[in-house]
Amino acid sequence: MVWTSRICFRKYGNFVDNVRLYVRGGTGGMGLPRLGGHGGDGGDVWVVAKKDTRLKQIKDKHPDKRFIAGVGSNSSIQSLRGAKGEDIEVFAPTGISVTSDHGKMLGELNREGDKLLVAKGGRGGSPQSGFLPNKGQTRNIRLDLKLIADLGLVGFPNAGKSSLLTALSHAKPNIANYAFTTLKPEIGKVMYDDHKQVSVADLPGLIEGAHMNKGMGHKFLKHVERTKQLMFVVDVCGFQLASNTPFRSAFETVLLLSKELELYKEGLLSKPAILVINKMDLPEAQSHFQELEAHLENKEESIHLFAEDVIPKSLMHFTHIVPVSAMTGLGLPLLKSLIRQSLEEQDTIDTEAQRNQKILELRREIPPSSIPSWGVPQPT
Template sequence: MVWISRVCFRKYGNFVDNIRLYVRGGSGGMGLPRLGGHGGNGGDVLVVAKKDITLKQIKDKHPSKRFAAGAGSNSSIQALRGANGEDTQVFAPVGISVTTDNGRILGELNCEGDRLLVAKGGRGGTLHSGFLPSKGQNRHIRLDLKLIADFGLVGFPNAGKSSLLTALSHAKPRIANYPFTTLRPEIGKVMYDDHNQVSVADLPGLIEGAHMNKGMGHKFLKHVERTKQLMFVVDISGFQLASKTPVRSAFETVVLLTKELELYKEELLGKPAILVINKMDLPEAQGHLRELEAHLENQEESSRLFPKDVIPKSLMHFTHIIPVSATTGLGLPLLKSLIRQSLEEQDAIETEGQRHERLLKLRREIPKPTIPNWGFPQPT
């Protein structure tokens, strides 16, 4: 048995996947020249990973988005060594990257309790500094979610992504028979008997030219980066954005989606991907499906029918191809099963790869034995 629950960010307002903060380390305390006293060091600002917290909650709780650590105490006759300033902790979600304003990566927080120093406190005044303290470090930083869901739904507008999410999660996202219904990520969760769960994100619809920031453009593509796997959702009858734009077949839709991902960031094509062929309840769907399957079996030759500038360097190789109807429920039980299977396969591969990396590291760290020289010629 599989049951479905829904996690909707609407109860928190608009979904927030990145936030910009100002952080400042505390200033050091003055030294005491008369007695050689040492001022206290300023406190540090650290970002600490914590479960059950969102970037939206940080934004709401700290509207100024400013975090400053405590200043170190001055040296005095009563306390020649001034007390250090208090550290300030910024609690943030697990799975974020922290960067500076110019894009330099300061670090990532992947597990609960991970800590990252983002603004160091100033040193207290000592004999070496003429008993003058230094100021704390200050900078603007960005917190970006690295992962928003296990699967990201990739498709052109009106491909039925929101309907599919509704069918998978019994949610009620905004659905209409026109493009651009989804303007921000909607996250649904599929729950299994053993309490395992898989998150699926309905992302804003992609359009041709998204890599040049057309439509939702980079906002959409940024979200695609933050999913473990991709789920292409294609209308079996094809796609047409507007009456003056060309009609794209289902196979051409797959090719164009692949090309947009490649032009934005080629590494995205390395993500495992499932192809969901939606709207199989429509008339003539079976005929279109046979045509699509024939093209998918021979992608390289079929893609040559298109202009060179729309053909990706490398075509997508889907782990599973599933025809479904989000309206009637056709194929959805199989899709739910394959969603979990695909993630488990990825986890197994990654675990084996990590085990292999650890083994290689251990081998590199083991010192080579020293062969004593007994007067015999050494091997060359």
């Protein structure tokens, strides 16, 4: 038995996936020339990953978005070495990338407790600086949330991703029969009878040229990077964005989606993926599905029927191909079961890979001289 629950729904307007901040390290304290005293260093500004934190909380609690660390204490007769200024910690969710205002990557916070120094305090006054302190580092930085979910829905606009998320998780994203209904990521959670939960992310629809930041472009693609697996959602009857754009069959849609992911970051095609063929309740859906199946079974031959600019270097491998109707519920129980199966298989593989990596690291740490000679062939 599988049942669903609305667990984690973010309404449009409340979801914040990036924020810009002004950060400044504290100025150092004055030195004391006649006694050779050192002023205290200025405080530092850190970004710290903390559980149950959202970027929106930063905007709400700090509307000016300015974080300035404390000034170092001056050297004095009572304390020749001045105290360091107070550090400032900016708490952010895990899955954050931090960049400078020039676009330089400063670091990522992927686990709770990870810390990143974003503005260093100035040195206190000392004999080397003529007892004059230095100012702290000043920066404008950007925090970007790369959404973390078990499964990311990938598809062109109007493929039925939002309807599928509703059917799977009882989340209630905006749904309408036109493109670009989803402008912000929506999260739903599928719950099973043993209380297992799987998070599913409906992401803004791709368009051709997304890798060049057309449409939602990089806003979509950056979230795809942080999902464990992908779920391609394709309209069985094909897709056409507008009257002046070409019509794409279901198989050509699969090729184009793969191409956009590949052009943005080739490694995305190595993620485990499920292919969902949606709208099987439509007239002639069965014949379209049979045509798609034939193409998928003979991919190497079928790709030559299409223009080179839609063909990816490597074809996406799908662990499962599932025909469904998000409107009638056709195929959804099977899809829910396969989602869990695929994720559990990946967890098993990842655990084994981590164990093997740990063994290799331990072996590197053991000096060769400490390995016993018994059982090891000796030179004659």
